Amino acid sequence: MNPPRSESSAAWFAAAIETALSALDQDGRRRRLRPVALPGPRLVLADGRQLIDASSNDYLGLAQHPALKSRAREWIERFGAGARASRLVTGTLEATLELEARLAEFKGSEAALILNSGFQANAAVLPALFELGGGRTAKVFTDRLNHASLHAGCAAAGVKQIRFQHNDLAQLEELLATHAAGAPAFIVTESVFSMDGDRADTAALATLARRYNALLYLDEAHATGVLGPQGRGLGYGLENTVVMGTLGKAFGAAGAYIAGSRQLIDYLVNRCAGFIYSTAPAPATLGAVEAALDLMPLLDAEREKLAARGNALRARLAELGIDTLSSATQIVPAVLGSIDAALAAQRRLEAEGVLAVAIRPPTVPAGSSRLRFSLSSAHSDEDFARLLAAVAVLRT
Numbered sequence: 001m002n003p004p005r006s007e008s009s010a011a012w013f014a015a016a017i018e019t020a021l022s023a024l025d026q027d028g029r030r031r032r033l034r035p036v037a038l039p040g041p042r043l044v045l046a047d048g049r050q051l052i053d054a055s056s057n058d059y060l061g062l063a064q065h066p067a068l069k070s071r072a073r074e075w076i077e078r079f080g081a082g083a084r085a086s087r088l089v090t091g092t093l094e095a096t097l098e099l100e101a102r103l104a105e106f107k108g109s110e111a112a113l114i115l116n117s118g119f120q121a122n123a124a125v126l127p128a129l130f131e132l133g134g135g136r137t138a139k140v141f142t143d144r145l146n147h148a149s150l151h152a153g154c155a156a157a158g159v160k161q162i163r164f165q166h167n168d169l170a171q172l173e174e175l176l177a178t179h180a181a182g183a184p185a186f187i188v189t190e191s192v193f194s195m196d197g198d199r200a201d202t203a204a205l206a207t208l209a210r211r212y213n214a215l216l217y218l219d220e221a222h223a224t225g226v227l228g229p230q231g232r233g234l235g236y237g238l239e240n241t242v243v244m245g246t247l248g249k250a251f252g253a254a255g256a257y258i259a260g261s262r263q264l265i266d267y268l269v270n271r272c273a274g275f276i277y278s279t280a281p282a283p284a285t286l287g288a289v290e291a292a293l294d295l296m297p298l299l300d301a302e303r304e305k306l307a308a309r310g311n312a313l314r315a316r317l318a319e320l321g322i323d324t325l326s327s328a329t330q331i332v333p334a335v336l337g338s339i340d341a342a343l344a345a346q347r348r349l350e351a352e353g354v355l356a357v358a359i360r361p362p363t364v365p366a367g368s369s370r371l372r373f374s375l376s377s378a379h380s381d382e383d384f385a386r387l388l389a390a391v392a393v394l395r396t
């Protein structure tokens with residue numbers, strides 16, 4: 001299997017990459033990076049064209065908010081451009097711990113820990129949790145539509161997932177009843193699903209977890225800042241739940257947090273490799289998160305506007321006969337079926353000045369390629385009205 005160390009090994013490598021890429025080309029799944037000249041609710045492309053951006057996760061427009069930008073600059077002036085070290089070495093500022101205490105308060109938990117990204121958090125924290133079985137293999141119950149980073153965490157730990165149909169808590173209960181006894185059990189799911197825009201019944205999940213002595217791990221990437229009281233998420237107030245969320249979506253900055261007990265956070269500081277062996281987040285990022293936390297309680301009007309926009313877009317798509325699945329949030333899928341149909345729809349919509357990116361397998365199941373609209377309270381009323389008018393081109 002090992003190619004010889006010679007010129008031919010490089011040729012073998014290039015040919016293998018070519019084969020992999022052309023397989024993607026053949027069924028329309030090859031993706032390319034498309035640079036944006038200027039980001040924003042109306043973004044500017046490299047060719048100068050302006051588009052209404054219905055694809056970013058900047059749900060409250062905080063990435064462009066003057067308070068976040070100026071706090072980021074302030075933290076750069078105080079602490080520098082980079083963190084210089086990992087958290088356990090010299091990468092923890094007093095200000096970092098204060099920020100984590102504030103995040104914990106926001107989430108209603110005892111403690112919180114900031115990590116560099118949501119992907120990293122899920123990929124690194126889950127294996128650390130699954131190790132807690134003391135030699136017994138963890139039983140891990142997962143929603144079929146879980147995010148790739150949650151799969152990465154399960155794969156890194158080498159656990160076999162016990163999957164339930166999307167949001168099917170009756171099936172989850174059956175599986176728990178059959179498999180959960182006698183082993184440390186975990187339920188791993190999301191409060192808002194990133195490609196469908198629907199919600200999980202988090203209270204019912206917590207009840208099931210309690211009944212079967214399982215730990216609930218809830219990914220709040222798309223709920224943080226948007227849903228729950230003052231944007232505290234749908235896991236707010238749940239007991240015995242480990243909550244993960246991102247700081248690069250509605251929070252407008254970057255990174256992720258884990259919220260839970262003091263004991264849990266102390267354990268992760270000692271046992272979570274993705275936390276221990278990674279340089280701490282840059283001061284600018286932490287400053288922006290601090291400013292976003294200051295703003296969060298003041299943004300109820302923006303959250304209401306966002307919810308109303310989700311309702312309006314779903315109603316409009318329903319008139320056009322387009323399936324929006326069980327979407328109930330600011331994320332609205334317009335399911336079109338084939339990859340080609342989704343790509344063609346993206347082009348037609350773009351000609352109308354709106355960017356909603358086509359999402360295709362493997363991100364979503366085959367046959368459910370779609371445009372994914374992610375709305376923002378930062379779009380002007382005029383731009384949102386243009387978006388609602390433009391979706392008429394999706395009628396087939």
Ligand SMILES: *Cc1c(COP(=O)(O)O)cnc(C)c1O
Nearest residue numbers: 117118119147149194221246248
């Ligand atoms: C975006 C996302 C992540 C990853 O978070 P990043 O901070 O972007 O790495 C994890 N889980 C879900 C459900 C997400 O949507």
